[in-house]
Amino acid sequence: MQCFHLYVPSAKVRGCVSSFCKRPGMTATSNDPLHGVTLQHVLTTLVEHYEWAGLAERIDVRCFKSDPSIKSSLTFLRKTPWAREKVEGLYVKLMRTKRPLD
Incomplete structure (x- = not known):
């Protein structure tokens, strides 16, 4: 049986919701770039x-603009x-367009 993992940000417990999972405590990877x-x-x-x-x-x-820190x-x-939100959006845009150094 296939294991499906669930990520719920507001949940206190994160992990697999399947009782057949062989990896207890496993969490799904987040698609959120932040x-x-x-x-x-x-x-x-x-x-x-x-x-x-x-x-x-x-x-x-x-x-x-004025005395930034x-x-x-x-x-x-x-x-x-x-x-x-604007700052985070600009960061995500920068990370998507930035090319890795090889």
Whole structure:
């Protein structure tokens, strides 16, 4: 019998829902490109790539324009869902277009 794994973010227990699974505690891999990536890593990567001026051009937020810092930007992004979504979207777009170094 085939094993089907279930990932439920809000569930306290993650693992296989099949009683026939031979791998207890096995969880499905996430298709979310932001899975396991911190907001600080996202912001640092964007600043390294675009710098603050380029980031401010792409996302019109005052914390990127006026005396920008990682700390103040993280504070703002954690409190402002729409801005965080834009930053995360730009990061995902960058990661999809970025070519690996060979």
